[in-house]
Amino acid sequence: MFEQVKLAYATDALEPHIDKETVETHHGKHHATYTTNLNNFAEKAGVADMDIEQLLASLDSIEDPALRTAIRNNGGGFYNHNLYFSTISPNGGGEPEGRLAAKINESFGSFAALKEKLTNLALSQFGSGWAWLEVDEAGNLSASSTLNQDNPISLNTGKKPIVAIDVWEHAYYLKYKNLRADYVKALFEVIDWKLVAEKYDAIAG
Ligand code: MN3
Numbered sequence: 292m293f294e295q296v297k298l299a300y301a302t303d304a305l306e307p308h309i310d311k312e313t314v315e316t317h318h319g320k321h322h323a324t325y326t327t328n329l330n331n332f333a334e335k336a337g338v339a340d341m342d343i344e345q346l347l348a349s350l351d352s353i354e355d356p357a358l359r360t361a362i363r364n365n366g367g368g369f370y371n372h373n374l375y376f377s378t379i380s381p382n383g384g385g386e387p388e389g390r391l392a393a394k395i396n397e398s399f400g401s402f403a404a405l406k407e408k409l410t411n412l413a414l415s416q417f418g419s420g421w422a423w424l425e426v427d428e429a430g431n432l433s434a435s436s437t438l439n440q441d442n443p444i445s446l447n448t449g450k451k452p453i454v455a456i457d458v459w460e461h462a463y464y465l466k467y468k469n470l471r472a473d474y475v476k477a478l479f480e481v482i483d484w485k486l487v488a489e490k491y492d493a494i495a496g
Contacts, residue, residue, distance in 0.1 A: 293333065293343060293366075295326040296373045304381040308477040310466045318376055321461050325368030325440075332361040343370050347445040367440030371421060375455040378490065380483040387484035391491050398432040405434070406479060412436040413456045413475045424454035424487075430495030453490040454482060 298318060303311035333339040336358045338346055347366055353359040386402045387395060399405040405424070412422035412434055422436045425443045427450045435443060435450075443450040456478060463474035 292339065293326060293329050293369055295322055295369070296377050298376060300381050305379065305481050308480040309379070313463065313465045316465065317457075317461060318372070322368070322372040322376070325365045325372065328365040329362065329369045332358055332365060336362060338362070344444055344451070347442070348447060350445060363445060364440050367442055367445055370444070371440055371442055371452075371455055371457070374452060374490075375457050378454060378483060378486045379478070379481040380486065381481070382485070383481040383483035384479065385484065387488060389488065391484065391488040394430065394432055394491070399434075408434050409454070409456060410472075410475050413458050414472055416458050419459040421452075421458060422456040423452040425450040425452045426491055426494050427451075428494070428496075430491075451494050453487050453494070 295318075298314070302314040302318070305314060330339065333341070333346070336353050336355065338353065343366065346362070347370060350359055350363050350366075353362060386392065392402065395402055395405050399408060409422050409424060413436070416422060416436045416438075418438070420436055420438045421440075421442065422434070423443055424432060424434055425448070426432055433450065435448070437443070437446065443452050456475060458471060458475070463471060467474040467477075
């Protein structure tokens, strides 16, 4: 049974950056539906007991092509939104500190340069998808973008995401309409770098 993360904040707590109606729809409908669908398809495929990261990294072992696609899309949707909603908070914004900050400086030159890189990836993603800050087992950071609900794990890049920028229109259209750039700027005001640093430490050891 794959469990959707519960929000650690009220649905209006990310205002004015991310509005209540968007959080309610995004978490309560879109993410909830990915989770329900994943559980149903995983049951059918006999993979309901797998760890989600292992499942996403071994999609090729699901023989039925329709089930494989359904688990790729809904499993990605489940995992990506668990990361998204658990790394933003009303205490977000600002800059990372400590070890993560040092690694960002080493990898990208500065936090400002990382922000610019992630923003460019998010804005240049044509159609639905995600931009990521990702880390390999050695603790090296990189940034990338993916289509639809794919992520660095399901694409078997050897990296795991620690910051998720959802650029599906459902993530911003109620408030920002066509202005994806304004949404991405606002999202940086709620990305909680303490929570991101915990993810980083858990992967990099
Ligand atoms: Mn979404």
